[in-house]
Amino acid sequence: MVLDTKFLGWESAEVHECSPVNDFTSRYAKRYTRSVYEPGVELGGMCNGARCENIEAMTFPGESFDLFITEDILEHVFRPDLAIAEIMRVLRPGGAHIFTAPKQKWITDTRQCAQLIDGEIKHLLEPQYHSAANGGRSLVTWEYGYDFELLLCEWAGYVPVETHRLVDRSKGIDAEFNEVFVIRKPCNDSAHAWNPRPFA
Numbered sequence: 159m160v161l162d163t164k165f166l167g168w169e170s171a172e173v174h175e176c177s178p179v180n181d182f183t184s185r186y187a188k189r190y191t192r193s194v195y196e197p198g199v200e201l202g203g204m205c206n207g208a209r210c211e212n213i214e215a216m217t218f219p220g221e222s223f224d225l226f227i228t229e230d231i232l233e234h235v236f237r238p239d240l241a242i243a244e245i246m247r248v249l250r251p252g253g254a255h256i257f258t259a260p261k262q263k264w265i266t267d268t269r270q271c272a273q274l275i276d277g278e279i280k281h282l283l284e285p286q287y288h289s290a291a292n293g294g295r296s297l298v299t300w301e302y303g304y305d306f307e308l309l310l311c312e313w314a315g316y317v318p319v320e321t322h323r324l325v326d327r328s329k330g331i332d333a334e335f336n337e338v339f340v341i342r343k344p345c346n347d348s349a350h351a352w353n354p355r356p357f358a
Contacts, residue, residue: 159331160256160322160338161225171224174248176213179229179291214240221250228257234288234296236274242313242341251345255314260335265303272299307339314341 161168173187184190193211202217214237232238245255271283287295307319320340
């Protein structure tokens with residue numbers, strides 16, 4: 159819904175999706191690529207039809223994509239600040255990062271659950287896991303609270319963050335953690351800003 163209402167013509171944009179959970183975006187985007195992180199696979203190489211990338215340090219050249227999509231990824235990375243900075247780097251001016259991440263209603267201040275120190279995981283809180291798209295489990299490394307948008311803004315280089323709370327029961331959209339966040343990469347030239355038909 160956010161793509162359709164806020165990014166008209168997105169189907170013709172250069173779209174990259176990190177660790178997709180379904181094939182929805184790839185069915186509609188004409189210029190679509192995807193990546194996953196697979197330990198032991200060379201970064202920038204291919205793994206089961208997807209490019210292997212570490213979202214905290216990607217091998218893509220700068221300004222590679224118009225749209226960068228992540229769904230429930232940031233709560234599983236050790237350095238979300240680096241991930242956001244990297245996504246902003248690979249976005250073209252006027253492009254956007256569109257993403258989901260659980261923002262906990264009962265947490266005022268975001269808290270780190272686990273750290274990676276010299277290749278070893280150090281748990282700061284009782285370990286918890288989410289189901290992964292590949293059928294495995296993903297360690298929760300951060301729990302985001304009310305300050306999430308402020309942190310995102312800082313990590314993105316003090317770029318405003320949009321929060322969309324969507325409810326449309328006719329489309330099955332009504333649940334907890336249904337916020338969609340958008341960070342638009344600034345551009346100095348209004349001709350490169352997103353317009354109703356940028357790629358038609």
